[in-house]
Amino acid sequence: MKYDLIVVGGGPGGLMAAKTAAEDGLKVVLIERKRNITEINRACLSAFYIHKVSTSIEVAEGTTNSDGYIDPVSVELLPDKCRFHFPVPGFSLDYEGSYTPYYHWIEVSPSLHLIHRHKPNDKFWAIFYQKEVLLAGLLASAQKAGAEILSETMGLGAENTPDGVKVRVRGKSGDQTLEARTAIAADGLQSIIAESLGLNKDRKVMSPPYKILDYEMEGVETDLTRCSLLWITIPSINPTENIGIGPKAEGRVSIFVMTAGTLSPSTVMEKFMKYPTFAPWFRNARVVKKTAAGVTPGLRTPIREPVAGNVVIIGDAGAPVETWIQGAVASGYMAVKAIEKELGGQKGYPEYIDWWQKAFAFNAPDYFKMVGGHYPLPSLCSDEELDYLYSLFEGRVGNSVGLVANNLELIKDKRPELYQKLTKGMRRYT
Numbered sequence: 563m564k565y566d567l568i569v570v571g572g573g574p575g576g577l578m579a580a581k582t583a584a585e586d587g588l589k590v591v592l593i594e595r596k597r598n599i600t601e602i603n604r605a606c607l608s609a610f611y612i613h614k615v616s617t618s619i620e621v622a623e624g625t626t627n628s629d630g631y632i633d634p635v636s637v638e639l640l641p642d643k644c645r646f647h648f649p650v651p652g653f654s655l656d657y658e659g660s661y662t663p664y665y666h667w668i669e670v671s672p673s674l675h676l677i678h679r680h681k682p683n684d685k686f687w688a689i690f691y692q693k694e695v696l697l698a699g700l701l702a703s704a705q706k707a708g709a710e711i712l713s714e715t716m717g718l719g720a721e722n723t724p725d726g727v728k729v730r731v732r733g734k735s736g737d738q739t740l741e742a743r744t745a746i747a748a749d750g751l752q753s754i755i756a757e758s759l760g761l762n763k764d765r766k767v768m769s770p771p772y773k774i775l776d777y778e779m780e781g782v783e784t785d786l787t788r789c790s791l792l793w794i795t796i797p798s799i800n801p802t803e804n805i806g807i808g809p810k811a812e813g814r815v816s817i818f819v820m821t822a823g824t825l826s827p828s829t830v831m832e833k834f835m836k837y838p839t840f841a842p843w844f845r846n847a848r849v850v851k852k853t854a855a856g857v858t859p860g861l862r863t864p865i866r867e868p869v870a871g872n873v874v875i876i877g878d879a880g881a882p883v884e885t886w887i888q889g890a891v892a893s894g895y896m897a898v899k900a901i902e903k904e905l906g907g908q909k910g911y912p913e914y915i916d917w918w919q920k921a922f923a924f925n926a927p928d929y930f931k932m933v934g935g936h937y938p939l940p941s942l943c944s945d946e947e948l949d950y951l952y953s954l955f956e957g958r959v960g961n962s963v964g965l966v967a968n969n970l971e972l973i974k975d976k977r978p979e980l981y982q983k984l985t986k987g988m989r990r991y992t
């Protein structure tokens with residue numbers, strides 16, 4: 563066989579897999595449909611979420627973001643770079659781009675009542691980093707270690723053979739079939755490789771489809787966006803989801819608008835920029851770049867056993883919606899270690915499956931209930947009602963849905979109609 567491993571997809575997961583395999587001496591080829599592999603053309607806020615941390619870093623207490631990778635990770639801020647630590651798989655990655663710590667995660671109501679998801683203090687809970695710089699570092703390491711990289715090459719499907727795997731690809735010089743002893747599907751949310759192996763057959767769709775548009779903007783005038791992730795909820799302009807804002811490099815911000823159903827993110831964005839509370843933020847603002855998140859078909863149950871014959875699934879290719887960058891990288895590393903064991907005659911795949919099932923929040927039994935409960939408030943309240951609820955919990959630490967669900971009695975006498983609506987509407991999620 564010409565190759566030990568074919569990696570399909572050059573996102574964070576695939577690049578980490580190619581780097582790890584090549585550094586360990588495997589003959590590896592990575593195929594990626596994009597011409598410029600490190601260019602980001604799918605919306606991503608690029609936050610590195612810290613859950614449990616090495617002794618050198620203090621992390622904010624409070625609600626952690628719980629929809630992705632849950633193994634402990636930490637970030638070490640060095641004078642000239644960051645080092646991401648992954649103690650459970652057991653590797654670290656250096657990153658030399660710019661970064662911004664997130665000290666706050668704030669939920670914002672239409673009239674600017676604030677609920678803090680973390681205790682406001684000087685500890686950070688995530689950092690924003692430049693995904694393209696991380697990808698460039700992984701690509702350079704993979705190439706240096708001898709991985710062959712085929713850009714502008716599309717994976718069309720994979721097929722197991724008695725002694726390996728065949729992957730059909732379409733590249734600059736036409737169609738061909740690559741053969742290897744093993745393969746990794748790292749081709750993201752809409753994985754063609756997972757589909758071709760029949761791994762999506764038993765997956766259930768758990769939410770309506772949604773659209774995401776990310777606006778990178780400069781000149782947004784508000785102090786609130788400094789070192790904060792903002793979750794802005796305005797039921798009258800987006801009853802389906804919230805609007806997220808986070809910092810980007812060079813003082814810019816990323817505003818990502820998510821909508822479900824027929825509502826379009828650009829309509830929501832237009833109305834948001836004219837909404838009286840927020841219009842002053844945009845007096846001198848300019849859109850630098852717009853990035854969509856592609857077709858996002860709705861949350862699907864994950865692939866529970868992400869190995870089919872000689873093919874291992876990593877990252878978003880097996881997830882309901884996202885493993886996060888850190889989960890994609892970790893699964894790329896773990897998949898290669900499993901493959902190396904198998905190639906050496908030992909059992910590696912059961913360990914990988916076991917790790918996958920424990921390392922991601924989306925494999926927990928009540929995950930979909932939790933996600934379903936994230937955004938019921940805008941669909942149940944008016945702008946004024948949401949302002950009222952947020953004002954009740956201003957200064958408290960928690961998430962709006964949890965605070966409201968656990969304190970419904972507080973509003974029973976003062977706002978009986980709202981109480982009725984919420985009691986009925988939130989029962990689905992609690």
Ligand SMILES: Cc1cc2nc3c(=O)[nH]c(=O)nc-3n(C[C@H](O)[C@H](O)[C@H](O)COP(=O)(O)OP(=O)(O)OC[C@H]3O[C@@H](n4cnc5c(N)ncnc54)[C@H](O)[C@@H]3O)c2cc1C
Pocket residue numbers: 570571572573574575576593594595596604605606607608609610611715716717718748749750751753754755774818855876877878879883884885886887888890
């Ligand atoms: C709006 C939004 C915000 C997000 N914010 C964050 C965040 O703050 N922090 C975080 O950690 N994560 C975030 N994520 C999630 C993160 O972007 C993904 O989880 C992560 O990039 C997954 O990596 P991956 O390598 O599995 O897949 P991807 O990054 O999707 O990479 C897949 C690669 O495969 C290529 N490809 C696809 N099909 C083929 C094919 N058939 N043949 C060849 N190549 C192919 C694609 O071009 C792409 O390069 C966010 C996602 C969204 C949508």
